[in-house]
Amino acid sequence: MRTSPIQDFFGVVVHADEGATVADLAKDDIADLIKKHGTVLFSGFNASREQFDDVTDMVSDDYMNYRGGGYIRKEVAKKSLLSTRYDHGRSEQMTFGLPLHGEMYYTDARPKLLWFYCAKPADADGQTTACDGAEIYNQLPQKWKDLLQEKRLMFLRVYRDGEWQKIYQTEDSKDACKFAEGNGITVEFDEEERTMRTKYLVHAVLPSRWGEKMSYINNLLPVVMQMNMGRGDTSTVCFEDGSAIPEELMEDVKRIQEELTYDINWQPGDFALVDNTRALHGRRAFQDVDREVYLRMVRSIDF
Ligand SMILES: [Fe+2]
Incomplete structure (x- = not known):
């Protein structure tokens, strides 16, 4: 498994080269990477949604829905897969940028880990952003x-x-x-x-x-x-x-965040894991309403 750091003390990319597939990913390796780096991007795996389910289940299958959340967010598939569309009573895709934040930090019932899965990136912009709250x-x-x-x-x-x-x-x-x-x-x-x-x-x-x-x-x-x-x-x-x-x-x-923010330039089938006790995330604005990025929130973990 080839990895490359994103920043000196934050973020790492796991590359799917040399024939690697999602089946090569192991829970202990993922746990070590998220503990150390705060955000892990799995790049080039071209994972299907089923393969993504398998990877997230391996880490912890104790998922949260969005009850008590800041917006009305739809569960779009099994295992509490959430649309990241900003669904505040609206039916159309909301395309504005979202500033960096910790997920659900307006309630005690917040997730430990966040999984993002990109089915289809926006044709331009629309990156998910990540930033090290410890360095901020x-x-x-x-x-x-x-x-x-x-x-x-x-x-x-x-x-x-x-x-x-x-x-x-x-x-x-x-x-x-x-x-x-x-x-x-x-x-x-x-x-x-x-x-x-x-x-x-x-x-x-x-x-x-x-x-x-x-x-x-x-x-x-x-x-x-x-x-x-x-x-x-x-x-x-x-x-x-x-x-x-x-x-x-x-x-x-x-000003501090601007210097430190990492843009996830999604490819279809990429996915990422974010430590929601350390790393903030957000979203760049975009135009393409066909952008499909999903979120799965993990309530508890055993590491
Ligand atoms: Fe969020």
């Missing part, structure tokens, strides 16, 4: 490290009637509240308007699973993007004391 943390000015240690982020959401049912995948408000509260979310439910209001507090920097590194990993920038797109009445983020996140902090983060 290293490069953050000390004043931001101190501030993010001191104050947690506060994510506030308002789900109107008809919406929380889709997000929480139930018609029963008690069931929705129970699920949210079981995952660290504070809920207020207005019985009359049937509106659900949620609050979630979380540090923007957290220890990663392997390597004792602190990582800058959170869902700050996608929510700021939503607020800038006019959804600030239903989705906001600020510090837990209600104060705003300083613009200067977000500019510093974006």
